[in-house]
Amino acid sequence: MTATPHPLVSSARRLARELLVPNAERVDQGEVPASHIEAVKRAGLLGVGAPKEYGGADAPVAVARETAEILAGACCSTWFVQTQHHTPVKLLATYDSPVREKLLRPLATGELLAGIAFAHVRAFPRVLVRAVPERGGWRFEGRVPWYTGWGLNDVMLLAGVTDTAEVVFVVAEAREQPGMRPSAPMRLAALTAARTVSLELDGLRVPADAEVLRAPREKFALVDLPRAANASPAVFGVADAALDLVARTPDGAEPARTLRARLDEVRREAYALADHPVPHESVPERLAVKTRAYDVLRAATTAAIVAGGGRSMALDSRAQRLAREGMFLLVQGQTAEARRTHLGALASG
Structure with missing residues (x-):
């Protein structure tokens, strides 16, 4: 802070x-x-x-x-x-x-709002969106499983993978158009409000001058892996908000203090690792700290539910909303390696 x-x-x-x-x-x-x-x-x-x-x-x-x-x-x-x-x-x-x-x-300046459509690239060697070079630009084929902010975003950063395993990033307009069709808004256990859809790409054409970056998939993974291994600030923000609720209840002051001390400690460790001068180093340590951050998040949001009692079951309960948001953060931006680390930590107690 x-x-x-x-x-x-x-x-x-x-x-x-x-x-x-x-x-x-x-x-x-x-x-x-x-x-x-x-x-x-x-x-x-x-x-x-x-x-x-x-x-x-x-x-x-x-x-x-x-x-x-x-x-x-x-x-x-x-x-x-x-x-x-x-x-x-x-x-x-x-x-x-x-x-x-x-x-x-x-x-x-915020004149335009951008979204992102590239998490699917992490599924490689499965290719969910293909980028096909053609005269004057690129053609995109496939399906973007998750795209957030539909109806709010002006543009999107879209990625696809070529037949030669290059990742191509382009900027496209975030609207229904020839070659791009959105699904109905998804109903989710948490963050339905974020306007998430899937996108069917059936020959979406993007001009060459909309290209931002083209890189071998290995190079993309080298940059993406440590970033995905870092604990998200949102984890600490939601946990903090949950502990504020706990602290305001009759029996919650001491549990909130204890959990906040744990939260502050793991936050310091997580941000120190994120600031490491060599991003692709210390990935196992980053994942271990990220898992500990999830542990504190889960404890904080569970404490808010417990402290709220039966009121926590109401859909307009702040404690319940924070618990569902915490559940969402457990899988937001998840990679296979992060999932394995987290499941292993859960299994070992």
């Missing part, structure tokens, strides 16, 4: 206090409204890590983590929609491409 609040941290806290928390249970039973995303934009949070020369804040990574914790703890559905945006921003800022000059500024 930052010692002196950064302006964006103060903005995130104000947004959480005045808008997200008071409306979180209503949003959970419906959908993230466009007005919530507009409020995130006005707070400057869509550009938290974007370069200043393109209109972003270029804030330290500690600030990005803290604002993510605040948003996730306040309304995880809103956090999940807007968190997709930061990956396309980072990729465009990192790699020079024709589309960079066209899109990085409107994304950094």
Whole structure:
């Protein structure tokens, strides 16, 4: 956590206090409204890590983590929609491409909202979306199993795999169009409000100047694996919010203090590993700490349910919402290696 609040941290806290928390249970039973995303934009949070020369804040990574914790703890559905945006921003800022000059500024300032459609690449050697080179650009065939923010996002970062095992990232418009058809919004146990659909790609054509990056799959995996092995700030944000509930109950003050000490310890370890100068090193250690973070999250949200008693069974219960959001975070961005590590830790007690 930052010692002196950064302006964006103060903005995130104000947004959480005045808008997200008071409306979180209503949003959970419906959908993230466009007005919530507009409020995130006005707070400057869509550009938290974007370069200043393109209109972003270029804030330290500690600030990005803290604002993510605040948003996730306040309304995880809103956090999940807007968190997709930061990956396309980072990729465009990192790699020079024709589309960079066209899109990085409107994304950094929040004029446009971006989503992501590339988690399916982790299923390799299964190829769920094929990228086929053709004259003037690329054609995409297959199915994107999960795409969040449909109806809110303006553009998406889409990835496919070529016949030569290259991963191709492009930017496409996030709307129904020839070659791309969305499913009905998914009904999920948690975060239905985040407007998640699957996408059928049947000859979606994207021009060559929309390409962001093309890399061998091995290179993509080398970058993606350590990132996916790190504990998400959202885990700490939801756990914090659950412990706040516990602490306000008659018997909850001491359990909340004990669990918060555990949470603070694992947070420090997780962020220290995430800041390792060689990203692809220490992956087993990252996964072990990530699993411990899940343990504390599960304990915190369970404590909130227990402390709330029978009221926790109501659909408008904050404790129940946080418990379901915690369940979602157990599998969000999950890789096969993370799943094996987590299951092994559960089996060993």
